Amino acid sequence: MSDPSHYPSPWVTGFRGRCPRCGEGRLYSGFLKVAERCPVCDLDLSKEDAGDGAVPFLILLIGGIGVGFGMIFLLGFDWPIWAVLAVTVPLITVLTLVSIPKAKGLLIALQFVNRAGDTGQNTFDEND
DSSP: OOSGGGSOOHHHHHHHTBOTTTSOSBSBSSSSOBOSBOTTTOOBOTTOOOTTTTHHHHHHHHHHHHHHHHHIIIIISOOOHHHHHHHHHHHHHHHHHHHHHHHHHHHHHHHHHTTOOTTSSOOOOTTO
């Protein structure tokens, strides 16, 4: 099963938080803690460390959304600053907490399918 076309879509498995090889087992054992092994196909996930690779992109994207909404509320609707903060801070918080596990899962799945790693070498060893 070394041909990437045999694996489930990394977009689907990453966003669902599932194993990049079988698409069934849970990728995380905690909020952002990657599981040691896939409980279904026994893929060793312990060496995988996507780190904060997806976070800078999310900061730019979610920050832009938050600032955009803040400017619309502040300048377009003339809301008081406390109301703008009362709406945009929870919005940014929720978007961040929802998107970080999905983006990290996508990064891990793409690294698996493309046989890439953060060190420039294959992080996953199929012969485990």
